[in-house]
Amino acid sequence: MKLYLDSSPYIDTQHPNIVARAAELADGCADEEEIAKRCFEFVRDEIKHSWDYRLNPVTCKASEVLIHGTGYCYAKSHLLAALLRANGIPAGLCYQRLTIDGNEAPFCLHGLNAVYLQQYGWYRIDARGNKPDVNADFCPPLEKLAFPIVNPLEQDLPGIWSEPLPVVVKALTEHQTVEQVYNHLPDVDCQNHKF
Template sequence: MQMIQQTADLSAYLAADEAIDHHHPVVRETAARLASVAADSYEYARAAFEFVRDVIPHSQDSGDPRVTWRASDVLVQGTGICYAKAHALAALLRAEDIPTALCYQKFEVVHGLVAVRFNGAWHRQDPRGNKPGVDAQFSLDGERLAFAPDPASNEMDYPVLYAAPHPAVLDALKAAPDRAYLWQHLPTAL
Protein backbone atom coordinates (compact mmCIF):
# COMPACT_ATOMS: atom_id res chain seq x y z
CA MET A 1 0.00 0.00 0.00
CA GLN A 2 1.42 3.37 -0.96
CA MET A 3 0.84 6.15 1.56
CA ILE A 4 0.17 9.61 0.15
CA GLN A 5 2.17 11.64 2.67
CA GLN A 6 5.82 12.18 1.95
CA THR A 7 6.75 14.69 4.61
CA ALA A 8 10.13 15.62 6.03
CA ASP A 9 8.49 17.10 9.15
CA LEU A 10 7.69 14.14 11.36
CA SER A 11 7.02 16.16 14.54
CA ALA A 12 3.24 15.66 14.31
CA TYR A 13 3.83 11.89 14.35
CA LEU A 14 5.77 12.19 17.63
CA ALA A 15 3.29 14.45 19.44
CA ALA A 16 1.12 13.60 22.42
CA ASP A 17 -2.61 14.34 22.49
CA GLU A 18 -5.61 13.33 24.59
CA ALA A 19 -5.73 9.80 23.12
CA ILE A 20 -2.03 9.21 22.49
CA ASP A 21 -0.94 10.34 25.94
CA HIS A 22 2.64 9.11 25.82
CA HIS A 23 3.71 11.39 28.67
CA HIS A 24 1.42 9.50 31.09
CA PRO A 25 3.41 7.59 33.75
CA VAL A 26 1.94 4.18 32.87
CA VAL A 27 2.88 4.67 29.19
CA ARG A 28 6.40 5.79 30.19
CA GLU A 29 6.82 2.86 32.60
CA THR A 30 5.64 0.33 30.01
CA ALA A 31 7.89 1.87 27.35
CA ALA A 32 10.90 1.82 29.70
CA ARG A 33 10.28 -1.84 30.57
CA LEU A 34 10.05 -2.82 26.90
CA ALA A 35 13.07 -0.68 25.94
CA SER A 36 15.21 -2.24 28.67
CA VAL A 37 15.31 -5.55 26.80
CA ALA A 38 15.55 -4.15 23.25
CA ALA A 39 18.92 -3.68 21.56
CA ASP A 40 17.71 -0.96 19.16
CA SER A 41 14.68 0.97 17.94
CA TYR A 42 13.63 -1.80 15.58
CA GLU A 43 13.63 -4.42 18.37
CA TYR A 44 11.78 -1.99 20.63
CA ALA A 45 9.12 -1.38 17.97
CA ARG A 46 8.64 -5.13 17.50
CA ALA A 47 8.43 -5.66 21.29
CA ALA A 48 5.89 -2.82 21.69
CA PHE A 49 3.82 -4.21 18.80
CA GLU A 50 3.85 -7.75 20.22
CA PHE A 51 3.00 -6.44 23.70
CA VAL A 52 -0.08 -4.57 22.47
CA ARG A 53 -1.09 -7.36 20.09
CA ASP A 54 -0.64 -10.22 22.56
CA VAL A 55 -0.96 -8.85 26.10
CA ILE A 56 -3.88 -6.45 25.59
CA PRO A 57 -6.83 -8.54 24.36
CA HIS A 58 -9.20 -7.16 21.75
CA SER A 59 -12.36 -6.58 23.79
CA GLN A 60 -14.61 -8.19 21.16
CA ASP A 61 -12.51 -11.37 21.22
CA SER A 62 -12.37 -11.52 25.03
CA GLY A 63 -15.98 -10.42 25.64
CA ASP A 64 -14.86 -7.46 27.75
CA PRO A 65 -17.66 -4.83 27.78
CA ARG A 66 -15.38 -1.91 28.71
CA VAL A 67 -14.55 0.75 26.14
CA THR A 68 -11.13 2.39 26.28
CA TRP A 69 -9.83 5.10 23.97
CA ARG A 70 -6.88 6.76 25.73
CA ALA A 71 -3.57 4.88 25.43
CA SER A 72 -2.93 4.97 29.17
CA ASP A 73 -6.41 3.56 29.87
CA VAL A 74 -5.81 0.73 27.39
CA LEU A 75 -2.62 -0.18 29.26
CA VAL A 76 -4.15 0.15 32.74
CA GLN A 77 -7.42 -1.67 31.97
CA GLY A 78 -5.83 -4.21 29.62
CA THR A 79 -8.51 -4.04 26.96
CA GLY A 80 -9.49 -2.23 23.78
CA ILE A 81 -10.83 -2.58 20.28
CA CYS A 82 -8.60 -2.00 17.24
CA TYR A 83 -8.66 1.80 17.52
CA ALA A 84 -7.75 1.83 21.20
CA LYS A 85 -4.99 -0.73 20.70
CA ALA A 86 -3.62 1.42 17.85
CA HIS A 87 -3.62 4.43 20.21
CA ALA A 88 -1.69 2.40 22.80
CA LEU A 89 0.89 1.21 20.27
CA ALA A 90 1.30 4.73 18.86
CA ALA A 91 1.88 6.08 22.38
CA LEU A 92 4.46 3.40 23.21
CA LEU A 93 6.33 4.03 19.96
CA ARG A 94 6.19 7.82 20.24
CA ALA A 95 7.41 7.54 23.84
CA GLU A 96 10.66 6.21 22.36
CA ASP A 97 10.77 8.83 19.56
CA ILE A 98 9.60 6.52 16.78
CA PRO A 99 7.32 8.43 14.37
CA THR A 100 3.96 6.70 14.32
CA ALA A 101 0.77 7.51 12.43
CA LEU A 102 -2.76 6.21 12.73
CA CYS A 103 -4.32 4.76 9.61
CA TYR A 104 -7.53 3.04 8.73
CA GLN A 105 -9.16 0.45 6.49
CA LYS A 106 -12.80 0.27 5.44
CA PHE A 107 -14.68 -3.00 5.70
CA GLU A 108 -18.29 -3.14 6.95
CA VAL A 109 -16.93 -0.71 9.54
CA VAL A 110 -13.70 1.27 9.78
CA HIS A 111 -10.73 -0.70 11.14
CA GLY A 112 -7.79 1.05 12.87
CA LEU A 113 -4.07 0.33 12.72
CA VAL A 114 -0.78 2.24 12.74
CA ALA A 115 2.05 3.08 10.39
CA VAL A 116 5.56 3.30 11.78
CA ARG A 117 8.40 5.21 10.13
CA PHE A 118 11.66 3.30 9.64
CA ASN A 119 14.38 3.66 7.00
CA GLY A 120 12.65 6.62 5.34
CA ALA A 121 9.36 4.81 4.71
CA TRP A 122 6.05 4.13 6.43
CA HIS A 123 5.21 0.53 7.36
CA ARG A 124 1.69 -0.37 8.47
CA GLN A 125 1.30 -2.62 11.52
CA ASP A 126 -1.93 -4.06 12.93
CA PRO A 127 -1.89 -4.68 16.71
CA ARG A 128 -5.55 -5.79 16.78
CA GLY A 129 -4.73 -9.22 18.20
CA ASN A 130 -4.48 -12.59 16.55
CA LYS A 131 -7.16 -15.29 16.61
CA PRO A 132 -8.07 -18.14 14.28
CA GLY A 133 -7.94 -16.69 10.76
CA VAL A 134 -6.01 -13.58 11.86
CA ASP A 135 -2.19 -13.63 11.88
CA ALA A 136 -0.86 -10.06 12.03
CA GLN A 137 2.92 -9.80 12.42
CA PHE A 138 5.37 -6.92 12.82
CA SER A 139 7.14 -6.48 9.49
CA LEU A 140 9.15 -3.90 7.63
CA ASP A 141 9.48 -6.28 4.66
CA GLY A 142 5.93 -6.36 3.32
CA GLU A 143 2.69 -6.03 5.22
CA ARG A 144 1.43 -8.78 7.53
CA LEU A 145 -1.85 -7.17 8.57
CA ALA A 146 -4.91 -8.74 10.18
CA PHE A 147 -7.15 -8.10 7.18
CA ALA A 148 -6.78 -7.42 3.45
CA PRO A 149 -9.50 -5.30 1.84
CA ASP A 150 -11.44 -6.70 -1.11
CA PRO A 151 -12.05 -3.80 -3.53
CA ALA A 152 -14.82 -5.83 -5.25
CA SER A 153 -16.72 -5.68 -1.94
CA ASN A 154 -16.18 -1.92 -1.62
CA GLU A 155 -13.45 -2.47 1.00
CA MET A 156 -10.38 -0.26 0.95
CA ASP A 157 -7.24 1.05 2.58
CA TYR A 158 -7.49 4.73 3.43
CA PRO A 159 -4.18 6.20 2.20
CA VAL A 160 -4.03 9.03 4.76
CA LEU A 161 -1.62 9.01 7.69
CA TYR A 162 -3.21 10.72 10.68
CA ALA A 163 -1.17 12.29 13.46
CA ALA A 164 -4.20 12.12 15.78
CA PRO A 165 -7.23 9.82 15.84
CA HIS A 166 -9.84 10.57 13.21
CA PRO A 167 -12.71 12.53 14.85
CA ALA A 168 -15.30 9.93 13.77
CA VAL A 169 -13.33 7.23 15.57
CA LEU A 170 -12.65 9.26 18.70
CA ASP A 171 -16.26 10.48 18.93
CA ALA A 172 -17.60 6.90 18.68
CA LEU A 173 -15.24 5.67 21.39
CA LYS A 174 -15.94 8.56 23.76
CA ALA A 175 -19.74 8.29 23.36
CA ALA A 176 -19.93 4.56 24.06
CA PRO A 177 -20.97 3.49 27.56
CA ASP A 178 -20.02 -0.10 26.70
CA ARG A 179 -18.78 -2.24 23.82
CA ALA A 180 -22.28 -3.42 22.84
CA TYR A 181 -23.33 0.20 22.27
CA LEU A 182 -20.06 0.94 20.48
CA TRP A 183 -20.56 -2.00 18.14
CA GLN A 184 -23.84 -0.46 16.98
CA HIS A 185 -22.20 2.95 16.42
CA LEU A 186 -18.84 2.20 14.82
CA PRO A 187 -17.99 4.49 11.91
CA THR A 188 -18.70 2.90 8.53
CA ALA A 189 -16.60 5.43 6.57
CA LEU A 190 -14.22 8.31 7.13
Protein backbone atom coordinates (compact mmCIF):
# COMPACT_ATOMS: atom_id res chain seq x y z
CA MET A 1 0.00 0.00 0.00
CA LYS A 2 2.97 2.31 0.48
CA LEU A 3 3.08 3.11 -3.26
CA TYR A 4 -0.53 4.31 -3.07
CA LEU A 5 0.27 6.70 -0.21
CA ASP A 6 3.53 8.17 -1.56
CA SER A 7 4.08 11.67 -2.85
CA SER A 8 5.66 11.97 -6.31
CA PRO A 9 6.36 14.60 -8.98
CA TYR A 10 2.81 14.49 -10.44
CA ILE A 11 0.91 13.38 -7.35
CA ASP A 12 2.65 15.92 -5.15
CA THR A 13 0.87 15.06 -1.92
CA GLN A 14 3.31 17.08 0.22
CA HIS A 15 2.78 20.39 -1.61
CA PRO A 16 1.59 22.95 0.99
CA ASN A 17 -1.60 23.76 -0.95
CA ILE A 18 -2.49 20.06 -1.22
CA VAL A 19 -1.81 19.49 2.49
CA ALA A 20 -3.95 22.49 3.45
CA ARG A 21 -6.89 21.61 1.17
CA ALA A 22 -6.80 17.94 2.22
CA ALA A 23 -7.00 18.96 5.89
CA GLU A 24 -9.84 21.37 5.14
CA LEU A 25 -11.81 18.66 3.31
CA ALA A 26 -11.26 16.16 6.15
CA ASP A 27 -12.29 18.61 8.89
CA GLY A 28 -15.30 17.33 10.82
CA CYS A 29 -15.52 14.01 8.93
CA ALA A 30 -16.49 10.94 10.92
CA ASP A 31 -14.46 8.38 8.96
CA GLU A 32 -12.30 7.67 5.89
CA GLU A 33 -15.35 7.05 3.68
CA GLU A 34 -16.72 10.52 4.43
CA ILE A 35 -13.29 12.07 3.79
CA ALA A 36 -13.00 10.20 0.48
CA LYS A 37 -16.48 11.32 -0.58
CA ARG A 38 -15.71 14.95 0.26
CA CYS A 39 -12.43 14.85 -1.68
CA PHE A 40 -14.18 13.21 -4.64
CA GLU A 41 -17.03 15.76 -4.70
CA PHE A 42 -14.59 18.67 -4.41
CA VAL A 43 -12.56 17.53 -7.44
CA ARG A 44 -15.65 16.52 -9.43
CA ASP A 45 -17.64 19.69 -8.75
CA GLU A 46 -15.15 22.49 -8.03
CA ILE A 47 -12.32 21.72 -10.47
CA LYS A 48 -13.43 22.47 -14.02
CA HIS A 49 -12.77 19.94 -16.79
CA SER A 50 -10.39 21.70 -19.17
CA TRP A 51 -12.12 20.66 -22.38
CA ASP A 52 -15.70 21.24 -21.16
CA TYR A 53 -14.81 24.83 -20.24
CA ARG A 54 -11.97 25.36 -22.79
CA LEU A 55 -9.74 26.46 -19.91
CA ASN A 56 -5.98 26.95 -20.00
CA PRO A 57 -3.36 26.39 -18.74
CA VAL A 58 -2.89 22.67 -19.33
CA THR A 59 -2.23 21.14 -15.90
CA CYS A 60 -0.63 17.85 -14.92
CA LYS A 61 0.72 18.03 -11.35
CA ALA A 62 -1.91 17.76 -8.64
CA SER A 63 -0.83 21.10 -7.15
CA GLU A 64 -1.18 22.83 -10.56
CA VAL A 65 -4.72 21.48 -10.92
CA LEU A 66 -5.60 22.84 -7.49
CA ILE A 67 -3.97 26.25 -8.07
CA HIS A 68 -5.55 26.81 -11.51
CA GLY A 69 -8.87 25.08 -10.75
CA THR A 70 -8.86 23.15 -14.03
CA GLY A 71 -7.62 19.92 -15.55
CA TYR A 72 -8.35 17.19 -18.03
CA CYS A 73 -9.70 13.95 -16.49
CA TYR A 74 -6.13 12.67 -16.04
CA ALA A 75 -4.99 15.79 -14.18
CA LYS A 76 -8.13 15.76 -12.03
CA SER A 77 -7.35 12.15 -11.10
CA HIS A 78 -3.84 13.23 -10.05
CA LEU A 79 -5.37 15.85 -7.73
CA LEU A 80 -7.89 13.44 -6.24
CA ALA A 81 -5.15 10.86 -5.59
CA ALA A 82 -3.01 13.54 -3.91
CA LEU A 83 -5.85 14.77 -1.65
CA LEU A 84 -6.73 11.22 -0.61
CA ARG A 85 -3.10 10.28 0.04
CA ALA A 86 -2.57 13.47 2.03
CA ASN A 87 -5.39 12.22 4.28
CA GLY A 88 -3.72 8.81 4.67
CA ILE A 89 -6.15 7.04 2.32
CA PRO A 90 -4.53 4.81 -0.34
CA ALA A 91 -5.40 5.97 -3.85
CA GLY A 92 -4.31 5.02 -7.35
CA LEU A 93 -5.00 5.78 -10.98
CA CYS A 94 -7.13 3.77 -13.40
CA TYR A 95 -7.73 4.12 -17.11
CA GLN A 96 -10.37 3.26 -19.66
CA ARG A 97 -9.85 3.13 -23.41
CA LEU A 98 -12.85 4.81 -25.03
CA THR A 99 -13.92 5.90 -28.48
CA ILE A 100 -13.61 9.66 -28.90
CA ASP A 101 -16.73 10.14 -30.95
CA GLY A 102 -19.17 7.39 -31.78
CA ASN A 103 -18.64 3.67 -32.16
CA GLU A 104 -15.28 3.41 -33.92
CA ALA A 105 -11.69 4.63 -33.91
CA PRO A 106 -10.05 6.87 -32.92
CA PHE A 107 -9.68 5.95 -29.26
CA CYS A 108 -8.24 7.73 -26.24
CA LEU A 109 -7.56 6.98 -22.63
CA HIS A 110 -9.82 8.30 -19.90
CA GLY A 111 -8.37 8.80 -16.42
CA LEU A 112 -10.10 7.99 -13.15
CA ASN A 113 -9.19 6.76 -9.66
CA ALA A 114 -9.39 3.82 -7.31
CA VAL A 115 -9.50 4.46 -3.58
CA TYR A 116 -8.92 1.81 -0.92
CA LEU A 117 -11.73 1.84 1.64
CA GLN A 118 -11.40 -0.50 4.64
CA GLN A 119 -15.01 -1.67 4.35
CA TYR A 120 -14.98 -2.37 0.60
CA GLY A 121 -11.40 -2.71 -0.63
CA TRP A 122 -10.49 -0.98 -3.92
CA TYR A 123 -13.34 1.12 -5.26
CA ARG A 124 -13.23 3.02 -8.56
CA ILE A 125 -14.41 6.63 -8.67
CA ASP A 126 -14.50 9.13 -11.52
CA ALA A 127 -14.17 12.83 -10.68
CA ARG A 128 -14.10 13.92 -14.35
CA GLY A 129 -16.97 16.35 -13.75
CA ASN A 130 -20.65 15.85 -14.47
CA LYS A 131 -22.60 17.38 -17.35
CA PRO A 132 -25.94 16.57 -18.98
CA ASP A 133 -24.81 13.17 -20.34
CA VAL A 134 -22.36 12.32 -17.53
CA ASN A 135 -23.40 11.50 -13.96
CA ALA A 136 -20.60 10.00 -11.86
CA ASP A 137 -21.08 9.59 -8.12
CA PHE A 138 -19.58 8.19 -4.91
CA CYS A 139 -21.84 5.40 -3.64
CA PRO A 140 -19.74 2.40 -2.53
CA PRO A 141 -19.79 -0.47 -3.18
CA LEU A 142 -21.71 0.46 -6.36
CA GLU A 143 -19.56 2.03 -9.08
CA LYS A 144 -21.08 5.02 -10.83
CA LEU A 145 -18.46 6.07 -13.37
CA ALA A 146 -18.66 8.83 -15.97
CA PHE A 147 -18.41 6.43 -18.90
CA PRO A 148 -19.70 2.87 -18.54
CA ILE A 149 -18.17 0.50 -21.09
CA VAL A 150 -20.93 -0.11 -23.65
CA ASN A 151 -19.00 -0.50 -26.89
CA PRO A 152 -17.26 -3.88 -27.44
CA LEU A 153 -14.21 -1.99 -28.75
CA GLU A 154 -13.84 -0.06 -25.47
CA GLN A 155 -12.34 -1.47 -22.31
CA ASP A 156 -11.25 -0.93 -18.74
CA LEU A 157 -7.47 -1.22 -18.59
CA PRO A 158 -6.46 -3.77 -15.96
CA GLY A 159 -4.64 -2.68 -12.83
CA ILE A 160 -4.37 0.27 -10.48
CA TRP A 161 -1.37 2.49 -11.08
CA SER A 162 0.45 4.38 -8.35
CA GLU A 163 1.82 6.82 -10.96
CA PRO A 164 0.42 8.26 -14.20
CA LEU A 165 1.12 6.41 -17.43
CA PRO A 166 4.01 8.05 -19.35
CA VAL A 167 1.77 8.61 -22.40
CA VAL A 168 -0.57 10.69 -20.19
CA VAL A 169 2.26 12.79 -18.73
CA LYS A 170 3.59 13.34 -22.26
CA ALA A 171 0.20 14.59 -23.52
CA LEU A 172 -0.20 16.99 -20.60
CA THR A 173 3.36 18.35 -20.52
CA GLU A 174 4.24 18.63 -24.21
CA HIS A 175 1.19 20.67 -25.30
CA GLN A 176 0.53 24.27 -24.38
CA THR A 177 -3.24 24.60 -24.87
CA VAL A 178 -6.32 22.49 -24.18
CA GLU A 179 -6.97 22.37 -27.94
CA GLN A 180 -3.51 20.92 -28.58
CA VAL A 181 -4.08 18.27 -25.91
CA TYR A 182 -7.49 17.43 -27.42
CA ASN A 183 -5.83 16.93 -30.82
CA HIS A 184 -3.22 14.61 -29.21
CA LEU A 185 -5.21 12.71 -26.58
CA PRO A 186 -3.21 9.83 -25.07
CA ASP A 187 -3.94 6.29 -26.19
CA VAL A 188 -2.36 2.85 -25.91
CA ASP A 189 -2.61 -0.15 -28.17
CA CYS A 190 -4.12 -2.66 -25.76
CA GLN A 191 -3.25 -5.62 -28.02
CA ASN A 192 0.50 -4.90 -27.85
CA HIS A 193 0.81 -3.24 -24.46
CA LYS A 194 1.81 -5.19 -21.37
CA PHE A 195 -0.08 -4.06 -18.25
